[in-house]
Amino acid sequence: MTSRKRQHLNNALIVGGCGFLGQHIVTLLQEHHPECDIFVMDLRLSNTLPGVTYLEGDVTSRESVDSILNKVKPEVVIDTVSPVHGLGEAIYYKVNVDGTKVLLEASSDAGVKVFVFTSSASVVFDGASDLINVNESAPIASPAMDPYTETKAIGEKMVLEANRKGGMFTIALRLSGLFGPGDRQLIPGMLGVLARGQTKFQIGNNENLFDFTYIVNAAWAHILATEKLIALSPHTPKTLETPDGETYFITNGEPCYFWDFPRTIWAIRGHIAPFHIVMPAAVGIAMGGAAELFAWLLNREPGLSRFRVRFSCWNRYFDIRKAKQMLGYQPLVKLHDGLVETLKWFNEQEAMEVAKKGQ
Amino acid sequence: MKTSDILYLLAHPNQLRAIIQWKVWHNPLHQRKIENESLTLRRCFEFLDLTSRSFSAVIQELCPELCVSVTLFYLILRGLDTIEDDMTIPLEIKEPLLRSFDKVLDKEGWTFDGNGPKEKDKQLLVEFSNVITEFALLSESHRAIIKDITKKMGNGMADYANNAEHNVNGVNTIADYDLYCHYVAGLVGDGLTRLFVDTGKANPALLERPHLINSMGLFLQKTNIIRDYREDLDDKRRFWPKEIWTKHIEKYEELHLPENEEAALNCISEMCLNSLQHVDECLFYLAGIKDQSVFNFTAIPQVMAIATLALVFRNKDVFHKNVKIPKGEACELMIEAGNLRSTCDIFRKYMKIIHKKNTPKDPNFLNISVTIGKVEQFIETIFPTAVEPRVVAQRAQMRATGETPEQAAAAKKEMMFLICAIVATLSVISGVMIFAAWLMGARFDIAFQELRKGNFGPPGYNPVADARHGEL
Numbered sequence: 001m002t003s004r005k006r007q008h009l010n011n012a013l014i015v016g017g018c019g020f021l022g023q024h025i026v027t028l029l030q031e032h033h034p035e036c037d038i039f040v041m042d043l044r045l046s047n048t049l050p051g052v053t054y055l056e057g058d059v060t061s062r063e064s065v066d067s068i069l070n071k072v073k074p075e076v077v078i079d080t081v082s083p084v085h086g087l088g089e090a091i092y093y094k095v096n097v098d099g100t101k102v103l104l105e106a107s108s109d110a111g112v113k114v115f116v117f118t119s120s121a122s123v124v125f126d127g128a129s130d131l132i133n134v135n136e137s138a139p140i141a142s143p144a145m146d147p148y149t150e151t152k153a154i155g156e157k158m159v160l161e162a163n164r165k166g167g168m169f170t171i172a173l174r175l176s177g178l179f180g181p182g183d184r185q186l187i188p189g190m191l192g193v194l195a196r197g198q199t200k201f202q203i204g205n206n207e208n209l210f211d212f213t214y215i216v217n218a219a220w221a222h223i224l225a226t227e228k229l230i231a232l233s234p235h236t237p238k239t240l241e242t243p244d245g246e247t248y249f250i251t252n253g254e255p256c257y258f259w260d261f262p263r264t265i266w267a268i269r270g271h272i273a274p275f276h277i278v279m280p281a282a283v284g285i286a287m288g289g290a291a292e293l294f295a296w297l298l299n300r301e302p303g304l305s306r307f308r309v310r311f312s313c314w315n316r317y318f319d320i321r322k323a324k325q326m327l328g329y330q331p332l333v334k335l336h337d338g339l340v341e342t343l344k345w346f347n348e349q350e351a352m353e354v355a356k357k358g359q
Numbered sequence: 360m361k362t363s364d365i366l367y368l369l370a371h372p373n374q375l376r377a378i379i380q381w382k383v384w385h386n387p388l389h390q391r392k393i394e395n396e397s398l399t400l401r402r403c404f405e406f407l408d409l410t411s412r413s414f415s416a417v418i419q420e421l422c423p424e425l426c427v428s429v430t431l432f433y434l435i436l437r438g439l440d441t442i443e444d445d446m447t448i449p450l451e452i453k454e455p456l457l458r459s460f461d462k463v464l465d466k467e468g469w470t471f472d473g474n475g476p477k478e479k480d481k482q483l484l485v486e487f488s489n490v491i492t493e494f495a496l497l498s499e500s501h502r503a504i505i506k507d508i509t510k511k512m513g514n515g516m517a518d519y520a521n522n523a524e525h526n527v528n529g530v531n532t533i534a535d536y537d538l539y540c541h542y543v544a545g546l547v548g549d550g551l552t553r554l555f556v557d558t559g560k561a562n563p564a565l566l567e568r569p570h571l572i573n574s575m576g577l578f579l580q581k582t583n584i585i586r587d588y589r590e591d592l593d594d595k596r597r598f599w600p601k602e603i604w605t606k607h608i609e610k611y612e613e614l615h616l617p618e619n620e621e622a623a624l625n626c627i628s629e630m631c632l633n634s635l636q637h638v639d640e641c642l643f644y645l646a647g648i649k650d651q652s653v654f655n656f657t658a659i660p661q662v663m664a665i666a667t668l669a670l671v672f673r674n675k676d677v678f679h680k681n682v683k684i685p686k687g688e689a690c691e692l693m694i695e696a697g698n699l700r701s702t703c704d705i706f707r708k709y710m711k712i713i714h715k716k717n718t719p720k721d722p723n724f725l726n727i728s729v730t731i732g733k734v735e736q737f738i739e740t741i742f743p744t745a746v747e748p749r750v751v752a753q754r755a756q757m758r759a760t761g762e763t764p765e766q767a768a769a770a771k772k773e774m775m776f777l778i779c780a781i782v783a784t785l786s787v788i789s790g791v792m793i794f795a796a797w798l799m800g801a802r803f804d805i806a807f808q809e810l811r812k813g814n815f816g817p818p819g820y821n822p823v824a825d826a827r828h829g830e831l
Binding site for chain 2: 130132207209254256257260261263264266267272273282285288289290293306317319335336339
């Protein structure tokens with residue numbers, strides 16, 4: 001980490017700061033910007049850290065948001081709010097569209113200077129085609145892959161259109177394949193495969209590249225974006241050279257073959273499959289369909305699904321040169337090192353669980 | 360040609376075809392006009408054939424402006440190497456000779472007969488006056504380039520000759536390894552690139568990216584160092600960096616032992632990973648070449664190197680003998696590497712082989728995957744995968760029905776599974792019912808017999824029997 005004079009930040013409000021991504025943004029801000037007063041707004045407060053002010057609030061309520069903005073008077077708002085996958089379409093719309101709209105308008109009215117929005121790389125994904133070294137010139141997918149992605153795309157569009165309205169700079173960061181400490185989806189899913197003794201199965205030929213992103217790097221991108229926009233003078237005209245009003249793909253910059261990633265996880269856990277049973281994608285999809293049917297009959301969540309099967313066979317990696325050039329983004333942590341750190345965290349969590357049961 | 364070679368080629372007809380194709384049908388882009396050459400120049404080309412079996416043909420196919428310059432450059436560096444390699448020459452003679460070799464190029468008639476009898480290229484130095492005579496006829500700019508590189512190479516070699524630590528223990532750190540490879544190979548790339556640009560055959564922007572030039576040399580040199588483990592060890596030389604092999608084993612010379620096989624494979628894997636990190640820069644460099652013959656000259660060694668790297672990757676034979684790509688495969692590569700796209704495809708092909716051999720047992724498993732992925736991504740940057748019409752049709756259908764063909768197929772399969780489930784359920788229930796009935800005394804055997812006789816209904820009404828009952 002090259003030490004260099006960092007742009008001064010007075011204060012920042014992290015909306016959704018108790019979440020997976022938000023808590024890492026808070027930690028990195030404390031580390032790199034000790035001068036910054038950090039405030040967190042979330043629906044339910046958890047994972048609290050010393051030296052940070054936590055405020056309960058609801059992004060879908062204008063009164064709630066106004067109350068907090070008046071109290072904090074933030075220079076920067078970082079919106080990481082993301083409803084958990086699996087909730088209904090109505091909630092996605094309420095949080096990602098209505099909530100983003102409320103937060104944008106309230107922030108602009110409150111004189112916030114910089115608004116950073118967490119978007120998703122899936123906004124360019126139509127659920128059918130490979131994403132091969134895609135950059136920001138790719139169009140928003142229409143129709144969207146699913147309701148969550150659709151609402152995320154609408155939110156992103158609103159954010160970019162709000163740029164420089166009322167003097168507020170905005171920016172959107174499209175994240176892909178997040179994993180790390182606090183992960184409740186990606187790594188647990190792969191550890192589940194290990195627990196069920198299914199590591200010898202491979203769907204597809206493992207020649208598809210996938211971009212996984214270590215959460216610290218995603219958080220780091222948010223801080224870099226913030227610094228770049230704070231440094232912008234309100235009088236600088238908007239050009240292709242100015243970073244505001246744009247969206248950026250953020251990854252680890254290390255696409256790898258899909259199955260190599262879970263296999264590395266299992267190897268770090270001391271397990272290496274003695275052999276691999278390779279199934280063509282079509283067979284995998286059929287099995288996924290059957291699994292979904294039985295899960296539906298038994299009213300349970302399927303371990304295997306058609307989406308997960310396709311997920312493991314797609315190419316899905318991104319060209320992040322724009323983020324490197326415009327934001328000065330470089331991943332802080334390499335993919336392999338990120339995995340080691342993540343599994344260390346999971347080991348600690350499991351040890352704590354065991355200790356709790358022992359009481 | 361040996362019997363085993365013949366049998367090998369009969370089992371690999373594609374490679375046999377490639378050899379025949381190369382020998383019989385290959386038309387050089389440029390051909391020397393031997394009748395116009397002086398005796399000294401002809402002798403130089405003879406030395407080129409003698410000292411460089413693999414690349415002599417490619418050099419001689421270079422465009423006329425470069426062919427002689429590159430040939431002489433090669434022979435001069437070979438001369439330097441012949442002095443440096445010779446352990447029978449005392450250091451007090453070797454060092455000043457290496458350091459002043461660029462000045463030797465101006466000494467008309469200079470020769471050297473101090474090599475030991477075993478040095479196989481010694482004759483080049485005995486007749487080095489031929490090289491000097493032809494060197495004097497080159498253009499001023501080419502002479503300046505060649506002398507500059509010769510001086511740097513000579514100084515580098517002299518430094519290593521003086522380096523007792525290096526001569527006894529070999530290379531220590533990865534940085535030392537890169538520096539050594541820079542001196543013996545990176546500088547050659549630098550000189551060649553300056554010759555190319557000077558004659559207008561390459562993009563001058565390459566000169567502003569020395570790391571690309573350096574990677575070209577380092578990739579070749581590192582591949583050779585990995586492949587030549589056994590050969591170098593037998594000569595009591597070590598070039599694998601200590602920083603790498605000490606992670607896997609305590610004694611460099613024990614990598615071949617059976618009990619160390621896993622450690623040895625992981626070690627060579629890490630050496631290959633180090634080399635693979637140059638690949639995207641090599642391809643970047645090749646994109647800057649404008650002339651076809653120069654492209655062939657630069658691309659062919661690179662595709663040979665990636666093929667060799669795929670061969671040595673996690674290959675335990677490296678620790679026992681010299682492994683080489685088969686001649687037929689080499690001919691295939693020379694034929695195929697004619698443009699940047701086909702060269703990228705060759706790199707892709709061999710990286711897939713490395714990817715297939717990669718295993719989670721290896722501590723660098725994910726790093727190798729990522730490094731190959733990075734090269735794939737680079738290739739996608741210069742040759743983006745076209746969006747196939749099928750994909751466009753898929754999207755159109757998706758807009759119409761909200762479903763992709765894949766989803767439609769999956770839905771059909773789901774329907775099939777549902778039907779199967781229903782049929783199975785009905786079968787099970789029927790089975791259970793019949794079994795229960797049988798337990799309760801149903802005479803299915805009698806029913807079956809009656810059905811076979813053709814009696815499908817219960818027994819018919821018999822008035823006589825009925826009447827008898829009336830009498831009682």
